[in-house]
Amino acid sequence: MHATPPSPWPDALVDTLLTGQQPGGAPRVLGISGLQGTGKSTLAAQVVRAAGARGLRAAVLSLDDLYLDRDARQALAREVHPLLATRGPPGTHEVALGLAAVDAVRAGTPIRLPRFDKLGDRRLPETGWPTVQGLDLLLFEGWCVGTPAEPAxxxxxxxNTLERDEDPTGTWRRWCNTALARNYPALWAGLDRLLFLQPPGFEVVFDWRLQQEQALQAAEPGRGGMDAAGVARFVQHYERVSRQALRTLPGLADVVVTLDAERGIVPAGGARFS
Incomplete structure (x- = not known):
């Protein structure tokens, strides 16, 4: 059985994330972290709408918008390891773009928020990026936001079998872990608060990601896409860091929301707000 699509999040959760935010106050950056399919984008959009209703200026930046273009990843695939052709794991983002956005929001200066064209597999030209200024709140969402590197x-x-068969010497996973340790902490440090949408385990990611893929294909007839076998291989690219997130973020995040296999919030002690 496939999990149902993400539904609107409870107003109480959205209200909690906006607590203390006042128009014209100090700009804040809220991180929303969660494994693939947890509903991060849905929540971020809800928070932006609720912020607007309160007279707050808010916008969303996704970690996905920081992807390196296909050409850059192909160069990494040739020079370092073939698995770096796949976007998403640490080391396949232009972190400096995210840092520039956070710094500009803090300073109240105009900034174009980057946007990535996933179908074209390249970042949109800057003329296509939305310009924001004087934000009260920036929502920064992504599948591994806030996750620390692993020990060597x-x-x-x-x-998994991907690492065993396609990275037998560990070159790819060491390279990604080094990038996560070196490049990303400065970006995570720019967050005022971090929310972690905690699924019951990594095993649900395949089901959620397959459901997303099927929904995309149904919405865009004739669109190329992955079958179940393709999704199974695809999610293995993210398994190591996802499991690291599951181990570490419950103790690092300011807000932890525990989800069941259908993306419902677990009621009995399932949400911790601090």
Missing amino acids: SALVEPV
Whole structure:
């Protein structure tokens, strides 16, 4: 059985995320982290709408909008490891763009928020980026936002067949982990608060990602896409860092919302707000 699509999040959660935010106050950056399919984009859009209703200026930047273009990833695939052709894992983002956006929001200066064209597999020209100024709140959402790197000892054994068969020497996973340790902490440090949407385990990601793929294909007849086998291989690119997020973010995030396999909030002690 496939999980249902993300539904609107409870107003109480949205209200909690906007607590203390006043028009004209100090700009804030809220991170929303969650594995693939948890409903991060849905929540971010709800928070922006609710902020607008309160007279707050808010906008969303996704980690996905920081992807390196296909040409840049192909160069990494040739020079470092073939698996770097796939966008998403640490080291396949232009982190400096995210840092520039956070700094501009803090300073109240105009900034064009980058946007990535996933079908074209390249970042849109800057003329196509939305310009924002004087934001009260920037929502920064992404599948591994806030996740720290692993210790080197954890990289020795593969976590799945992709790593075992296509990264037998560990070159790819070490390169991604090094990037996560070196480039991303400055971006995570720019967050005022971090929300983690915590699924019951990594195993649900395949089901959620397959459901997303099927919905995209139904909405765009004739669109190329992945079958179940393709999705199964695809999600293995993210398994290692996803499991690291599951281990670490419940103790690092300011807001933790525990989800069941249908993306419902677990009521009994399932939401921790701090």
